[in-house]
Amino acid sequence: MKIKYTVLENGLDFVLCSINNLMIATEDTIDEYSKKRLIKYSLLHLSSGIELIFKSRLFKEHWTYVFADMNKAKKELLISGDFHSVDNNTLFSRLENLCSIKVEQHDVKILNNLRKRRNRAEHFDFNEPILSVESLIHKSISILIKFLVENYDVNDFCDEETTLFTEIKDAMRKLTKHYDDAKAIAQKMLNQTGLSEYAVICPECQEVFLLRDDNVKCYFCGYEDTGESAADNYILNIMGIDGYSTVKHGGEYPLYECLQCGKDTFVLDSENERAFCFSCDFDCDVKELKFCSDCGSLFYESDGKGIGICPNCIEYKLGKDD
Known part of the structure; x- marks a missing residue:
């Protein structure tokens, strides 16, 4: 046989x-x-x-x-x-x-x-x-x-x-x-948490049951982590972007300082057209975000009628004029 x-x-x-x-x-x-x-x-x-x-x-x-x-x-x-x-x-x-x-x-x-x-x-x-x-x-x-x-x-x-x-x-x-x-x-x-509208895709089970705060938690698979680690895991597992390879080849790693809480846990997911922080509940459409033409920092511009410069740079220019 x-x-x-x-x-x-x-x-x-x-x-x-x-x-x-x-x-x-x-x-x-x-x-x-x-x-x-x-x-x-x-x-x-x-x-x-x-x-x-x-x-x-x-x-x-x-x-x-x-x-x-x-x-x-x-x-x-x-x-x-x-x-x-x-x-x-x-x-x-x-x-x-x-x-x-x-x-x-x-x-x-x-x-x-x-x-x-x-x-x-x-x-x-x-x-x-x-x-x-x-x-x-x-x-x-x-x-x-x-x-x-x-x-x-x-x-x-x-x-x-x-x-x-x-x-x-x-x-x-x-x-x-x-x-x-x-x-x-x-x-x-x-x-039951009353926060279901803020749930995002979990980087572990890839179901939309993850709530974000100082510590994140998935209500489906039980995944718990810090905002910093969860943001990196999301970029790797959901977006398929490896931080080391991206930086090595001169690419842009899509992690930024949050416009609401100031922590470096704000992920820009262009493919899904969403951006959200893993340390607070801030999220928005990627179309509402711009990169400052002067300093390169990310800023929020919901109406799309700005001049492409972040508030800090505008304030600085106005200060110089005074």
């Missing part, structure tokens, strides 16, 4: 294993220790499964596309498995450039976040809110199912692939109810 899987079948099997672990972890009878292990292995298996499924689409287009260096692609290396396969970043660019398959940037950020957490769980200490990891797993599986439906003809699946795909869809329907129930409870708790 041999263990034999197609690339796609192997990936789907990993994903189904991930979902099964997550389903068991949500049962009320599971103790805390077992729950942690099940969630951890759900994360590990899902990341491996998604990577295999994406690579299987490259492989379907042409077998050389799965090699890190396509110039060194050889059939005998493919058969033996003795080669370096394409990395995650190159994977998305090859799907777009060689297969005409574009994975939306929002989805890429979620999948990159999944991979980063997988790396931490596999190679380092791991300290994450369980619901945060569960939320990431849910979002990633939804992206995967959409990818399969849009970029594969499921009628071409072999019997084993079809069975696995059907089981994945059925299991996800059951999990979604549990997940929706958890969000409904979180919404009720958030509403």
Whole structure:
């Protein structure tokens, strides 16, 4: 007897294993220790499964596309498995450039976040809110199912692939109810604070249940942090911007001094057209913000009828004229 899987079948099997672990972890009878292990292995298996499924689409287009260096692609290396396969970043660019398959940037950020957490769980200490990891797993599986439906003809699946795909869809329907129930409870708790209108996306679970103050708290996954750390996590996990790489390459890190509380926790999220502070409840539309043409500082200009100079510079110029 041999263990034999197609690339796609192997990936789907990993994903189904991930979902099964997550389903068991949500049962009320599971103790805390077992729950942690099940969630951890759900994360590990899902990341491996998604990577295999994406690579299987490259492989379907042409077998050389799965090699890190396509110039060194050889059939005998493919058969033996003795080669370096394409990395995650190159994977998305090859799907777009060689297969005409574009994975939306929002989805890429979620999948990159999944991979980063997988790396931490596999190679380092791991300290994450369980619901945060569960939320990431849910979002990633939804992206995967959409990818399969849009970029594969499921009628071409072999019997084993079809069975696995059907089981994945059925299991996800059951999990979604549990997940929706958890969000409904979180919404009720958030509403009780009377501050639900100030909630923003949590950088850990990526659900809109995070309230901001001197210390931030997510009413869904339980994430708590300082404003400074939460702002950096938001920029990294939600906006996909790494501070070190951005500064190294001369880019602008979107973190500024808050116009209300004065702390360096004001995030400018241009993609979502919002700007908000992680140390107070100040937020606004990015169109209401300007950079001073004289000093370069950020300032608030809601009517759009200003002269492009911040109040401090205007005051300074008026003072000089006196």
